[in-house]
Amino acid sequence: xxxxxxxxxxxxxxxxxxxxxxxxxxxxxxxxxxxxxxxxxxxxxxxxxxxxxxxxxxxxxxxxxxxxxxxxxxxxxxxxxxxxxxxxxxxxxxxxxxxxxxxxxxxxxxxxxxxxxxxxxxxxxxxxxxxxxxxxxxxxxxxxxxxxxxxxxxxxxxxxxxxxxxxxxxxxxxxxxxxxxxxxxxxxxxxxxxxxxxxxxxxxxxxxxxxxxxxxxxxxxxxxxxxxxxxxxxxxxxxxxxxxxxxxxxxxxxxxxxxxxxxxxxxxxxxxxxxxxxxxxxxxxxxxxxxxxxxxxxxxxxxxxxxxxxxxxxxxxx
Numbered sequence: 221x222x223x224x225x226x227x228x229x230x231x232x233x234x235x236x237x238x239x240x241x242x243x244x245x246x247x248x249x250x251x252x253x254x255x256x257x258x259x260x261x262x263x264x265x266x267x268x269x270x271x272x273x274x275x276x277x278x279x280x281x282x283x284x285x286x287x288x289x290x291x292x293x294x295x296x297x298x299x300x301x302x303x304x305x306x307x308x309x310x311x312x313x314x315x316x317x318x319x320x321x322x323x324x325x326x327x328x329x330x331x332x333x334x335x336x337x338x339x340x341x342x343x344x345x346x347x348x349x350x351x352x353x354x355x356x357x358x359x360x361x362x363x364x365x366x367x368x369x370x371x372x373x374x375x376x377x378x379x380x381x382x383x384x385x386x387x388x389x390x391x392x393x394x395x396x397x398x399x400x401x402x403x404x405x406x407x408x409x410x411x412x413x414x415x416x417x418x419x420x421x422x423x424x425x426x427x428x429x430x431x432x433x434x435x436x437x438x439x440x441x442x443x444x445x446x447x448x449x450x451x452x453x454x455x456x457x458x459x460x461x462x463x464x465x466x467x468x469x470x471x472x473x474x475x476x477x478x479x480x481x482x483x484x485x486x487x488x489x490x491x492x493x494x495x496x497x498x499x500x501x502x503x504x505x506x507x508x509x510x511x512x513x514x515x516x517x518x519x520x521x522x523x524x525x526x527x528x529x530x531x532x533x534x535x536x537x538x
Contacts, residue, residue, distance in 0.1 A: 228395035228428075234332040236368035237389055238263030240375035241300060245271050248379065250296060254289050256282050256303040261391075262332045264302050282307045286315035286327070293325040298379060305331035305388055306347035313353055321357045321384045328378045334364070334388040335475035336503070336520055337425055337513040346508030352480025354386040355453050361385040361406060362453040366427035367396045370450060373404035381406055388424065392513050395428045398448075407451045409459035415443030418535045419463035420527060422473040423449050423482050426501070430473050433527035442535055455485050457493065464494040469534035473501040473527050497537035499530035 244251050245267055252274045259265040259277060268275035278285035282303055289299035301308070308331040309316070320327045331350065338346045354362045361381060365371040371389060378385040402410065412427070413434050422430040427448050434444040445467055447459060463470060470490065474482040483500035490498055503520050517523050 228397060230393035231368035231396055232391060232393045233365055233368055233371040233389040234263050234391065236371035237330055237375055238266040240372040241267040242270060244376060244379055245274065248298070250298050251379065252276065252292055252297045252299050254278055254285050254299055254301045256280055256285050256307065258303050262302040282312040283315045286312045287319050289327045290319045290323065290325050293327050298326055298328065300328045300330055302330050302332065304345060304347070305334040305350045306345055309347060309350040309353045317357050321359050324359060324383055326382060328385045330375065330387045330389065332389045333391045335390065335425065336508045336516040337390055337392045337475060339392065339513050339516065340510050342510035343508040348475070348477050348503050348508055350388060351452055351476050351482065355480060355485065359383055360453065361451070363406065363451050364388040364424040365450050366424060366448050367394055367398055369396055369398045369400060370404060374450065377404060377406050390425055394425045397428050397431065407454045407456060409456040410448040410450065411445065412448050413444065413446035415445045415467065417442045417444060417467055418469045418471065418531045419445040419447060419467045420471045420473060420531060421447045421449050421463070421482065421486055423452060424475055426473040426475055426522065429524045430527055432524035433531060436524065436528045437531055442531070444531060449482060452482055452485055455489060457489050460486060460489045461494050464490055464496045468538045469497045471499045471501065471527060471530045471534050475522060476502055478502040478504055497534045499534040501527050501530050
């Protein structure tokens with residue numbers, strides 16, 4: 221599969237969530253949706269308007285919302301619970317751990333406004349720790365789709381997957397780089413570009429930036445494989461083993477602190493199964509701050525150029 225990165229349609233992944241809920245709501249009468257006074261921003265308002273008897277605005281009470289969703293799950297419902305990622309994973313972490321996950325309940329947490337791409341809202345609303353918080357919980361599935369098309373598939377796949385699921389979505393529009401016909405399976409990475417010299421493993425909004433970095437590498441005679449690792453847990457170990465074996469060097473790229481995110485997950489697999497040079501692109505021990513997304517990506521070294529330089533380092537370490 222080869223993906224072009226020019227003249228692409230721009231759609232926020234959160235927009236696809238609202239559309240996916242509408243389609244699921246028509247077919248699946250067991251779905252209920254809960255929101256914490258942010259339905260317009262999370263786009264669950266679309267479901268609420270069409271299915272008001274299955275939509276519950278819980279107010280600014282995220283812990284209570286998670287416990288209510290757990291109760292609905294015990295009654296055979298499939299709750300989709302939504303708020304901003306900082307409030308879902310931070311304020312309600314104990315309820316997710318003890319009430320939902322420990323009990324193995326079928327609750328789907330779809331959190332929007334993840335990462336520094338939230339922009340001007342600043343540190344208080346830029347969740348850059350959610351992967352670590354959710355990955356650490358036993359039985360939790362953790363997903364960050366790369367674009368709107370993949371987001372819709374992820375939401376539908378989450379409905380069909382038993383047990384708790386966390387999906388991180390974004391506020392800002394991102395390029396649509398996948399197609400409806402492309403396969404999507406939880407726990408199965410997607411190869412977007414094939415190369416023999418280095419592998420770039422990315423998730424979410426960083427995937428298209430990884431593709432741009434790969435184009436720059438190609439101009440230098442270095443061919444990169446680009447892998448969309450949309451599922452951080454369970455991570456696709458087979459894809460990582462194959463990438464390490466074929467290219468001998470790996471770079472990870474994520475919009476998250478380096479501790480506990482995609483880079484950490486990949487490093488664990490490589491250390492245990494196929495050690496190769498690894499470089500990580502992410503947020504290094506800093507909080508977010510207010511600014512437009514493009515400026516913040518430069519400030520936190522999350523640009524295609526940063527991925528390009530990391531790939532050169534990994535390649536030269538082989």
